[in-house]
Amino acid sequence: MEKYVELQESIISGKKDKVGELTQRFLDDGRPAKEILDEGLIPGMAVVGRKFQEGEYFIPEMLLSARALNVGLDLLKPLLEASDVKPVAKVLVGTVKGDIHDIGKNLVSIMLRGGGFEVIDAGVDVSPDTFVQMAKESSVDIVGLSALLTTTMPSMQETVEAFKSDGSRDKIKIMIGGAPVTTEYAEKIGADGYAQNASLAIEMARNLAGV
Amino acid sequence: MLNSRQRVEKALTHQEPDRIPLDLGGSGVTGMHVSTVYKLRQALKLDPPGTPVKIIEPYQLLGEIQPDLIDALGVDVVELPGTGTMFGFKKTDWKPWTTFDGTPVLVPGGFNTEPEPDGRILMYPDGDKSAPPSGQMPHGGYYFDTIIRQEHFDPNNLKVDDNVEEFELLSDADLQFSALQARRLFDSTDKAIFASFPGLGFGDIAQVPAPWLKHPRGIRDIEEWYISLASRPEFVSDIFARQCEVALANLQRIYAAVGNRIHVIMVSGTDFGLQTGPFIAPKVYRELFKPYNKRLNDWIHENTSWRTFIHSCGSVMAFIPDFIEAGFDILNPVQVAAADMDPTELKSRFGSQVVFWGGGVDTQKTLPFGTPDEIRAEVLERIRTFGPGGGFVFNTIHNVQPKVPIDNVLAMYETVRERGNYPVAN
Numbered sequence: 001m002e003k004y005v006e007l008q009e010s011i012i013s014g015k016k017d018k019v020g021e022l023t024q025r026f027l028d029d030g031r032p033a034k035e036i037l038d039e040g041l042i043p044g045m046a047v048v049g050r051k052f053q054e055g056e057y058f059i060p061e062m063l064l065s066a067r068a069l070n071v072g073l074d075l076l077k078p079l080l081e082a083s084d085v086k087p088v089a090k091v092l093v094g095t096v097k098g099d100i101h102d103i104g105k106n107l108v109s110i111m112l113r114g115g116g117f118e119v120i121d122a123g124v125d126v127s128p129d130t131f132v133q134m135a136k137e138s139s140v141d142i143v144g145l146s147a148l149l150t151t152t153m154p155s156m157q158e159t160v161e162a163f164k165s166d167g168s169r170d171k172i173k174i175m176i177g178g179a180p181v182t183t184e185y186a187e188k189i190g191a192d193g194y195a196q197n198a199s200l201a202i203e204m205a206r207n208l209a210g211v
Numbered sequence: 212m213l214n215s216r217q218r219v220e221k222a223l224t225h226q227e228p229d230r231i232p233l234d235l236g237g238s239g240v241t242g243m244h245v246s247t248v249y250k251l252r253q254a255l256k257l258d259p260p261g262t263p264v265k266i267i268e269p270y271q272l273l274g275e276i277q278p279d280l281i282d283a284l285g286v287d288v289v290e291l292p293g294t295g296t297m298f299g300f301k302k303t304d305w306k307p308w309t310t311f312d313g314t315p316v317l318v319p320g321g322f323n324t325e326p327e328p329d330g331r332i333l334m335y336p337d338g339d340k341s342a343p344p345s346g347q348m349p350h351g352g353y354y355f356d357t358i359i360r361q362e363h364f365d366p367n368n369l370k371v372d373d374n375v376e377e378f379e380l381l382s383d384a385d386l387q388f389s390a391l392q393a394r395r396l397f398d399s400t401d402k403a404i405f406a407s408f409p410g411l412g413f414g415d416i417a418q419v420p421a422p423w424l425k426h427p428r429g430i431r432d433i434e435e436w437y438i439s440l441a442s443r444p445e446f447v448s449d450i451f452a453r454q455c456e457v458a459l460a461n462l463q464r465i466y467a468a469v470g471n472r473i474h475v476i477m478v479s480g481t482d483f484g485l486q487t488g489p490f491i492a493p494k495v496y497r498e499l500f501k502p503y504n505k506r507l508n509d510w511i512h513e514n515t516s517w518r519t520f521i522h523s524c525g526s527v528m529a530f531i532p533d534f535i536e537a538g539f540d541i542l543n544p545v546q547v548a549a550a551d552m553d554p555t556e557l558k559s560r561f562g563s564q565v566v567f568w569g570g571g572v573d574t575q576k577t578l579p580f581g582t583p584d585e586i587r588a589e590v591l592e593r594i595r596t597f598g599p600g601g602g603f604v605f606n607t608i609h610n611v612q613p614k615v616p617i618d619n620v621l622a623m624y625e626t627v628r629e630r631g632n633y634p635v636a637n
Contacts, residue, residue: 014442058492059485060441063434098351103433125349150579151353151614179486180575196487 004040007072011044012051014064016071023072033079037116041072045114049199059107062198066110073113087118089209092135093144094122096155101148104178107198108144115202117209128155128162135163135172142208144201145191147178156181157189164190173208177201215287219403219474223518223540223566225602231594231631233624234568234606236276237288237405238477239268240522240543241569243611244353246314248274250617255283263307263315269322269334270297270346270355270422272310273610281402284624288604291406291473292392294385296321298346299337299423311351312613326350333358336425345422353613357420361432371449373429377421378410378457386468393469405520407477408465411458413451413503414440415481440491444499455503462510471516475541478507484525487550493529501537508538520568524609526550528557535564544609545570547593554596567597568604572623578607579615583622590626598635605631 007026010018019041026036048065051057057065091112095105102124109119120138122130135143143163145156156176163169175193176186186194192208195201213221213229221228236242243251249264257279265275281289294301300321308318321338330350336342346355364373389406396404412418419436421427430436439447481500483490508519518540523530526549527542534542545567547554554570570593572578577589597603605627611620 014438055488058495059490060437060439060495061492063438064441067434067438098349100347100349100352100356106434149353150575150612182576197485 004036004043007036007040008044008047011041011065011068011072012047014061014068016068019068020071020075023075027075027079033076033083034085036072037076037080041069041076042114042116045069045111048114049111049202052197052199062107066107066114069114070110088116088211089141089205090118090120090138091142091144091205092120092122092131092138092140093146094126094131094134095124095146095148096152096159097125097127098155099147099149099152100124101146101178104148104198105144105146108146108177108195108201111198111202112144112205115205117205128159131159132162132166132168136168140172142173142175142205144205145174145176147176147181150180153178153180153185156185156191160190175201175204175208214401216401216403216474219287219604222601222604223474225563225566225600227599227601227633230633231598231627231635232287232403232604233285233627233631234288234405234604235281235284235286236273237290237403237475238407238520238522239271239273240477240480240609241288241405241606242268242271242273242276244613245272245274245316246310246312246353246613247611247615247617247620248276248280249314249316251620252280254617254621255280257283261315263317265305265317266308266319266322267292267302268296269318270417271610272354272613274316278400285628287403288405288475289396289400289402291389291396291404291469293407293409294388295409295423297417297422298322298334310353311348312353334422336423339425342425345420345424357417357422359420359432360427361430361435362426362428364428364430366443369443369446370429371446371453374450375453375457376428377418377424378454380457381408381461381464386464389465390468393472397472403474404472405475405477406465406469406473406517408461410454410461411477411507412479412481413454413500414447415479417480437491440495440499444495448499451499451503455506458507459510462507462514466515473517475520476511476517478511478519478521478539479504480522482525483523483530484527484546484549486525488526489529490525493533496530497533501533504534504537504539512538518566524549526552528552531557531561531565535561539565541566541568541604543567543569544606545597546608548573548575548608554593558596558599562597562600562602566602566604569606569608570597570603571605571627572607574607574609574612574615578619578623579612581619583618586619586622587626590623591630594627594631594635598631598633 007022173192195204218228218232304320305317324332333344334346520541521539522543528551
């Protein structure tokens, strides 16, 4: 919609103050939070993802836009929760046990939030049992595992196994990502998918959520 | 037969030596994790069981590559030792310690850490436990990562001074140490000497949080730094300009101390590549980084016989023409498993202009998870691709990691030894 173009452009160019100002103004004008999300923030972030895929945007630009998006989302979040708007799906993300790298994981989280997903962030160095427990508590649809190190990739497998032994493996989808991770590895450990960057992670999550 | 130094020099001038030269431990990006060094020394029967290995780099936990290991493997490069570490403390007063995986090691006196209640261990700038910790390793981990200490800053009133505190003239004592070490290694070994000094690389994200400073000011958060490249490039350029002046003064002082008794110098370790493509826009490299890289490289080429070395992980195909124009002689680690990094294309497009120092075997997949036969096949393929015409120094793609099967490491070095003689084409 025409009136959200400026908000979209502010996301695309990473102007966080402008995003905050415009989001607040729409709220003050009585626009529903869901509409601002669906017609302002999400389309803006979709352009960012596309520009990244097409090699026009790189990590600094993505981070800048992600930060701007966050400002808008934080304003909308309490209203979305209060109005009981259903997210696309619920995703639990975390960096696996032994690994404390979180830049990639954080970028995936914000892109997912910008794609209309509800994201629960388990943080870093997350044990398999914690993933299982948190997934249950929040009844998530998807679990996203991140690892940067070859030494911590086996923690991904252990986490998949933990869901199996718990009996909750078939209730959730598991997607994995991180520098040393591949599609082949995802298949080997019995994960449902691998995405090689934050932008493709959204597509993967959509596929897994069946939307 | 050539000696090691002649062998490396030939390779660096794009001529075929007698065999492909080999580096292990020449720098902080061409080394080996201490756990693997320990296992390798045991496998080669260089030490009785339980003999500790020195951690010469306490951030990545790199193990010391001693002369007996160099001889056993046929390594052609040695590191010019420095005095300092990423956490500021000096490499002195060695004391025993044990890694999480049980490897007996020796660490510097300033390596002061006790497990926290949550099992993590922390590292402190200068080993000073009264300062906020600057490094952490999770329980069971193998490396430290920096703890970001980002103090509040006013984005509308940023001061270059705050972000250049760490760039200062090298001390006379450190230069004297380098001078002595360079002379010792030059006179008593026939190896090529690889030197690294602080403050030459611009915007290296491992250095931005400055884990050796007790109270770093300015922009120290990793995401904020990357964002700054896109949102405030003039500020970043001002930091680089100030850093560059200090670096040029240091290069003169280093040259006065070591002369041409070093052969390779690490000029940049900043990562410009991701697994999947460029980290930053090539245009940003061209405008923001390249002019400063070029000034340092130009000074080196005009005044010394040193070869200039750039390390950048990931997919860097898009940057290589600019690296070459900026005056880099050597590219590392040649991460051929990253996107758009086909070895044959790299060699054919750039092989006459830049030396490939690395690319020998993949350390994310093949070396840790492959079989010895897979490793032999990959090493042989790389020798045949990168070797012809010289311009290739064998090294793994970045440091050899922990938890790597030692038979795989042995298979790699055996293949280099047995199949690395020129001519290598068949």
